[in-house]
Amino acid sequence: MKSLLKATVAAVAFAAAGSAANAADVKACYIYVGPVGDFGWSYQHDQGRLEAEKHFGDKLETAYLESVPEGPDAERAIERFAREGCNIIFTTSFGYMNPTIKVAKKFPDVKFEHATGYKTADNVATYNSKFHEGRYIIGQIAAKQSKTGVAGYIASFPIPEVVSGINAFLLGAQSVNPDFNLKVVWVNSWFDPGKEADAAKALIDQGADVISQHTDSTAPLQVAQERGAHGFGQASDMIQFAPEAQYTAIVDDWGPYYIERIQEVMDGTWESKSTWAGLSEGHVVMAPYTNLPDDVVAMAKETEAKIAGGWEPFTGPITKQDGTVAAEEGVTLDDGAILGMNWYVKGIDDKLPQ
Amino acid sequence: MFEAVLLTVITAATPLLIAAIGELVVERSGVLNLGVEGMMIMGAVVGFAVANQTGSGTLGVIAAIAAGMAMSALFGFLVLVLVTNQVATGLALTILGVGFSGLIGEAFIGIPGLRLPDLYIPVLSEIPFFGPVFFQQDALVYISFALVIAVAYFLFRTRLGLVLRSVGDNHGSAHALGYSVIRIRYAAVLFGGACAGLAGAYMSLAYTPQWVENMTAGRGWIALALVVFSSWLPLRVVIGAYLFGAVSVLNLHAQAVELDIPSQLLSSLPYLATILVLVLISANRRLTLVNTPACLGKPFVPDR
Numbered sequence: 001m002k003s004l005l006k007a008t009v010a011a012v013a014f015a016a017a018g019s020a021a022n023a024a025d026v027k028a029c030y031i032y033v034g035p036v037g038d039f040g041w042s043y044q045h046d047q048g049r050l051e052a053e054k055h056f057g058d059k060l061e062t063a064y065l066e067s068v069p070e071g072p073d074a075e076r077a078i079e080r081f082a083r084e085g086c087n088i089i090f091t092t093s094f095g096y097m098n099p100t101i102k103v104a105k106k107f108p109d110v111k112f113e114h115a116t117g118y119k120t121a122d123n124v125a126t127y128n129s130k131f132h133e134g135r136y137i138i139g140q141i142a143a144k145q146s147k148t149g150v151a152g153y154i155a156s157f158p159i160p161e162v163v164s165g166i167n168a169f170l171l172g173a174q175s176v177n178p179d180f181n182l183k184v185v186w187v188n189s190w191f192d193p194g195k196e197a198d199a200a201k202a203l204i205d206q207g208a209d210v211i212s213q214h215t216d217s218t219a220p221l222q223v224a225q226e227r228g229a230h231g232f233g234q235a236s237d238m239i240q241f242a243p244e245a246q247y248t249a250i251v252d253d254w255g256p257y258y259i260e261r262i263q264e265v266m267d268g269t270w271e272s273k274s275t276w277a278g279l280s281e282g283h284v285v286m287a288p289y290t291n292l293p294d295d296v297v298a299m300a301k302e303t304e305a306k307i308a309g310g311w312e313p314f315t316g317p318i319t320k321q322d323g324t325v326a327a328e329e330g331v332t333l334d335d336g337a338i339l340g341m342n343w344y345v346k347g348i349d350d351k352l353p354q
Numbered sequence: 355m356f357e358a359v360l361l362t363v364i365t366a367a368t369p370l371l372i373a374a375i376g377e378l379v380v381e382r383s384g385v386l387n388l389g390v391e392g393m394m395i396m397g398a399v400v401g402f403a404v405a406n407q408t409g410s411g412t413l414g415v416i417a418a419i420a421a422g423m424a425m426s427a428l429f430g431f432l433v434l435v436l437v438t439n440q441v442a443t444g445l446a447l448t449i450l451g452v453g454f455s456g457l458i459g460e461a462f463i464g465i466p467g468l469r470l471p472d473l474y475i476p477v478l479s480e481i482p483f484f485g486p487v488f489f490q491q492d493a494l495v496y497i498s499f500a501l502v503i504a505v506a507y508f509l510f511r512t513r514l515g516l517v518l519r520s521v522g523d524n525h526g527s528a529h530a531l532g533y534s535v536i537r538i539r540y541a542a543v544l545f546g547g548a549c550a551g552l553a554g555a556y557m558s559l560a561y562t563p564q565w566v567e568n569m570t571a572g573r574g575w576i577a578l579a580l581v582v583f584s585s586w587l588p589l590r591v592v593i594g595a596y597l598f599g600a601v602s603v604l605n606l607h608a609q610a611v612e613l614d615i616p617s618q619l620l621s622s623l624p625y626l627a628t629i630l631v632l633v634l635i636s637a638n639r640r641l642t643l644v645n646t647p648a649c650l651g652k653p654f655v656p657d658r
Contacts, residue, residue: 035567037456037463067568152610185609186617192571193562194369195602198362202606205358217569219562222466241466241564349612 024061026265028052028258029086031077032066033093034191040216040235041190041252042066045092045115047236048254055259059266070095075102082107088265090258091115093190094159100124111270113261116161118339120272127257130278131161132168132338134250134286135212136313137303138232139172141247141289142210143180144296145230150181152203154213154220156190158353162214164341168313169212170348172303183208184350193219204229210247221245230291237287248300249287256282276335280308314338319346359607360487364495365561367599369394369553369570371498373577374584374591375505376549381581382509383542384522384649385433388444390550391574392451393425397554399455402467402565411470415494415555422551423544425451430543434536437653448574456567467563470494494556499592501549506588518542522647525654535654550574583628585635586645597631598624 030049034042046064053062063086068077074096081089082103088111091100097117104112104124112124120126142151153169155162166184173180183206185199192215200211200220204227211231213220218241224231225245233239233249257275264270277283286304289297307313314337316327321344327333344352373390380387400421405414429447432438470492479489509515518538521528525535557573558565576598584590605620636642 035456037460037567039464039566043463183610183612185606186621187606188618188621189571191566191568193564193566193569194366194557194571194573195606197562198366198603199606201358201362202603202610205362206607206610208610217562217566218564222562222564226469240464350609351614353617 025059026056026087026262027061027063027085028262028265029081029084029089030062030064031068031074031081031089031091031093031096032064033070033095034067034216036064036066038191038216039218039238042092042216044235044252045090045254048258049090051255052258052262055255056262060262068096071099075099078103078112079106082110086110088113088262088270094161111265118274120274122272125261125270125272125274127261127275128161128339129252129283130276131250131252131284132164133278133307133313134284135165135168136172136307137286137300138212138248138250139169139174140176140303141232141292141296141300142169142212143173143176144299145247145292146180146208146210148207148209149177149179150183150206150208151210151212152200152206152208153182153184154196154199154203154211154215155184155186156215157188158186158342160339160341163344163352164314164338165214166348167341167345170345171313171318174347180347182348182350184348186353187215189215191216193217196220197223200224200231201227218242233287239287239290244291246287246290247292248289251285251287253283253285276339278307279304280310320344321346321348321352357483357487359603362603363596363599364487364491366603367595368495368498369556369561369573370577370580370598371592371595372494372501372556373550373553373574374580374595375498375501375588376546376553377577378581378584378586378588378591379505379509379518379549380542380546381650382522382586382647383518383539384525384647384652384654385539385543386440386444386651387426387429387447387543387546388441388578389425389429389447389451389574390546390577391570391572392448393422393547393550394451394554394557394574394577395455395568395570396425396451397422397551398558398569399459399462399554399565401551401555402558403458403462405468405559406462406465409468411468411559414468414559415470415552418551418555418559419548420551422547422549422554424547426543426547426550429547430540433653434539434543437655440651440653452568459565459567462565463567465565467558467565469563470560492560494552494560497552502588502592509588519647522649525649525652529654529656535656539654550577553577579628583632583635585642586647594628594631597627601627 032042036046090113092115094116100114114126116128170182187195196215197219200223209229211224218238221231221242225242230245235252237249239246312332314333316331317329318326320326397418401414401418404417432443433440475489479485521538529535580594583594601624
C-alpha cells in the first residue's frame with residue numbers, strides 16, 4: 001500500500017515538475033529520495049541546487065523531483081527528465097544506480113551524475129563524499145565523551161557507504177579507547193522520524209550514552225537531548241534541535257561540486273569521472289564543536305586537519321571482524337576497497353546483514 | 355529495562371490507536387476513507403504550526419483536530435453528496451494531505467517544536483513500575499484509551515450507535531426506517547477526521563516534536579490495516595496497535611542487545627504478525643461476517 005501511495009505521490013510530483021522550456025543555457029535536474037524538507041540528505045542536495053541557481057542566475061534552469069522511491073518509479077522519473085530537455089541530471093541516492101545507467105543508455109546526449117554509486121558510463125559520472133572522514137572524528141569524540149563506554153549507531157541499509165561509516169566511527173573510537181563498544185541498530189529506512197526516535201530510545205535504554213546516526217531525520221538527536229545523552233547531526237547542522245546534545249555534525253556541502261559540473265556542461269568540457277572528495281576539498285564540513293571540553297575540541301580539530309592534509313582514516317593496521325587482516329600497519333585501503341566495503345572491523349558485535 | 359521498553363511501545367502505539375479508532379467508526383457507518391494518512395499529516399503540520407506560533411500545545415492539538423475534520427469534511431462532501439468513488443477519493447485525500455502539508459510546513463522545517471507535557475496522576479504515579487508506565491504519560495495517551503472506551507460504549511450500548519451500525523450494515527433499510535443515512539455518515543466521517551488529526555498532533559507534538567515532510571511515514575495506512583485486523587471491534591484495535599508497536603520496538607531492542615537475527619527479518623515482523631493474526635481471526639468466519647459492515651464502501655443514493 002505504501003509503495004502504491006509513494007508511486008501516486010511521485011506521479012503527482014511529475015505534474016508539478018513539468019515546466020515550460022525557457023531560454024536558459026542549461027537545464028539541470030535533480031532527483032531526491034526524500035522530501036526536500038527532511039533537513040538531512042535531500043535538503044542538503046537541494047541547498048546545493050539553490051547555490052548553483054544563485055551562482056548562474058538566468059543561464060541555468062533547474063527542476064527537481066522529491067520523494068522518488070528507489071526502484072521502477074525512479075526509472076520513469078529520470079526518463080521523464082531526460083525527455084523534458086534536461087542537459088544534466090543528478091540522481092542523488094544509491095538505489096538510483098541501475099535506473100540511471102539504464103536511462104543513460106537511451107539518452108546519450110544527456111549527462112547523468114549519480115551520487116554514491118559505483119557504475120559509470122560515457123555519459124554517467126558518479127560523485128560521492130568521504131563521509132567516513134567525518135565519522136572517524138565523531139568516533140574519537142564519542143570515545144572521549146562516553147561515560148558508559150558504549151555508543152549507539154542507528155543505521156539505515158547495509159550498503160558500503162553506511163558500513164564504511166560504521167567502521168570509520170569505531171576505528172576513531174578505538175584510537176582513543178581500544179575496548180570501546182558499539183551497538184548497531186538497523187532501521188531499514190532512510191527517513192522515519194518515529195522509528196529513528198524509537199531506535200535511539202532502545203539504544204539509550206541498552207546503555208549507550210552517545211548516539212550516532214546514518215538516517216536523515218533529527219529525531220534521534222531530540223531523544224538524546226531529552227534523555228541527557230549526546231549525539232551528532234547528520235548531513236546538516238542540527239544544533240537547534242539539540243542545543244545541549246549535539247557535539248558536532250557531518251555536513252554535506254554539494255554546492256561547489258554542482259557549480260563545477262554545470263559549468264563544465266556549459267563549456268562543453270564535461271567528462272564522465274568518479275569524484276570522491278572529503279574534508280580537504282570542502283565537500284564534507286564539520287559543524288562547530290559544541291558541548292565539549294577544550295581538550296576534546298583540540299583533538300577533533302587536530303584529526304580534522306590531519307585528514308584534510310591527506311591522511312586516510314582507513315590506514316592499517318585494520319583487522320576485520322572475522323580476524324583476517326584488512327590492511328597491514330601503515331597500508332592505506334584503496335578507494336575501491338572503501339567504496340565497496342562489505343565487512344565490519346574487529347570490535348563490532350553486530351553481524352552485518354547480507 | 356522492561357519498563358523502558360513498555361514506555362517506548364506506548365508512544366509507538368498511541369498514534370496508530372487514535373487514528374484507527376476514528377477510522378473504525380467511519381467504516382462502521384459504511385464509508386471507507388483511505389485518506390487517513392493525508393488527514394493525519396495535515397493534523398501533524400497544523401498542530402505543529404499552531405503550537406509553534408501560540409506557544410500552546412493545547413491550541414496546537416485543537417487546531418490539529420480541526421485540520422483533520424476540515425480534510426474529512428471535504429472527503430464527506432465528495433463521497434456522500436457528490437457520490438464519488440470512495441477508494442479514489444480517499445487516495446486523492448492522502449495525496450492532497452501529503453503535498454499540502456509540505457507546502458504549509460515549509461516555514462517550519464528545522465525549528466524544534468514544543469513537547470506536550472507529561473501528566474502525573476497524583477498518588478497513582480508513585481506506584482513503582484505501574485506508576486511511570488500507566489500514570490505518567492502525556493494527555494493524548496489517556497485520551498486514546500478514553501476514546502476506545504467511549505467508542506466501544508457508543509457503538510454497542512447506545513441507540514445512536516445501533517443506528518450508526520445499521521446504516522453501515524444496510525443503508526437501504528436504515529433509510530426506509532427514516533434515518534438520514536447521509537447525515538449519520540457525515541458525522542462519522544468528521545469523527546474519523548478529528549481522530550486522524552489528533553493522531554497527527556501526537557506525531558508532531560509528542561512522539562517526535564518537530565515538523566518534517568512525510569513524518570507520519572505511512573502510519574495512516576497501518577491504522578487502516580488495524581481496523582480490518584480488529585474485525586471492526588474497538589477493543590481489538592487496542593490489541594492490534596499495541597502488538598504492532600511492541601513488535602516494532604522489540605525489533606530495535608533485539609538488535610541493540612545483539613541477538614543474532616537478521617535485521618530485515620526483524621523489520622518485517624510487525625507485518626508478519628499482522629498477517630498471522632488476520633489469518634487466525636478469519637478462521638472464525640461467522641464472527642468476521644457478523645462484524646463486517648455489509649455496506650462498507652458502497653455509495654448511497656436515496657430514492658426519490
